[in-house]
Amino acid sequence: MRLPMYDEIHLPFLKLINSGSVYRVKDAVEALSQEFNLTEEAMNERVPSGSNKFYSQVSFSKKRLIEAGLIFAKVSPYKTTELAKELLELNPKKISNSLINDLKKNGKLGKEKIVQGSPYTTEEYLHKIREINENDPNFFEYISGLVLSNILKVDFKKVVFTPQNNDGGIDGFIKLGINDETICFESKCKMSRPVAVGNLRDFIGALVLRESKQGYYFTTTRYTGDVIRAVNKLKSLKIDINIELIDGDTLVDLLLKYNLENEIVKNCINLNAK
Structure with a gap:
């Protein structure tokens, strides 16, 4: 050898x-x-x-x-x-x-x-995700949808991705149950800066327009304190909207929990082969 x-x-x-x-x-x-x-x-x-x-x-x-x-x-x-x-x-x-x-x-x-x-370390996984996403701008949305389908315990085929140029403020959604409850998600693949509260407001508006009560926000970095406070305030108000924040560290934890890390590794191999 x-x-x-x-x-x-x-x-x-x-x-x-x-x-x-x-x-x-x-x-x-x-x-x-x-x-x-x-x-x-x-x-x-x-x-x-x-x-x-x-x-x-x-x-x-x-x-x-x-x-x-x-x-x-x-x-x-x-x-x-x-x-x-x-x-x-x-x-x-x-x-x-x-x-x-x-x-x-x-x-x-x-x-x-x-x-x-x-x-790999958590940061190495996130670096690889960013690297792949630079060459395939749909990759992080795909990873987010894949993780969400595992969180909700549904077939990945149920994930619907919105068009790139007219997504209406969300990157995808999953319909659940007999009433077709819509679970929406947004994905922000960022290099270093945290997701700002303005991005969250846009996402809340998109949920309202789609009459969705549940949303997941994914990022490769973190969220500002304003974003975290705003999400906590939503939970305390009599507004029937719930948002889950998935930061970079949590994302990697979920990738490993659901044995999805090979999605990153194999795409890195494909990237290096080009």
Whole structure:
């Protein structure tokens, strides 16, 4: 088998250290070569300076794990930190370079906290969604409709997407029950800025015109305090309209809850293949 990429080594190396079975880089090279089922040819690959390439990869991984605060520096045998134990408890599939950089910068699992059982952080998923949407402006609407169909436990075929140029203030809807109750949704794929209260007012107006009592607002970022207060006020008034706000973090949680993350991964693969 081929040599792994550098960031593919971090997680299995960290697990070896955490198990207490690694004392030197040489020990890790031996154990990881079996982990990756490396061929003799792969194990004999050299870097331009003449050093063994896999040994160099493992040495570099050790350096990165120390920088991230996941293993102690100058401690023999190698030993994982409390931060590493916290991370491993999340059962990640991969420790990405993005996560390493974030840990190096912040020294804790913060906003870039890796999603349990996932190879990506929340922010990496959102970045991928934005990237795909730049090439396919319908993508985020599709993802929103897919998530909503799972929330409402209905067939995705029930999702109706409105025309791009004349959507009437909503991106799609689902009709439910014998009375065809209309559940509407709006999707805002944004780079960094939060959704402002003006956008919410437009959505409320669209719900009124469609005689809909329930709406879902999806975004890849977050909502301003004015938006959150306005939605809470709606719930306290005698107005029969309810709006659910799905921000970027919540969206990724739902994608993973409903096992929809492959929709992002496969579209990234298609994007890179172009």
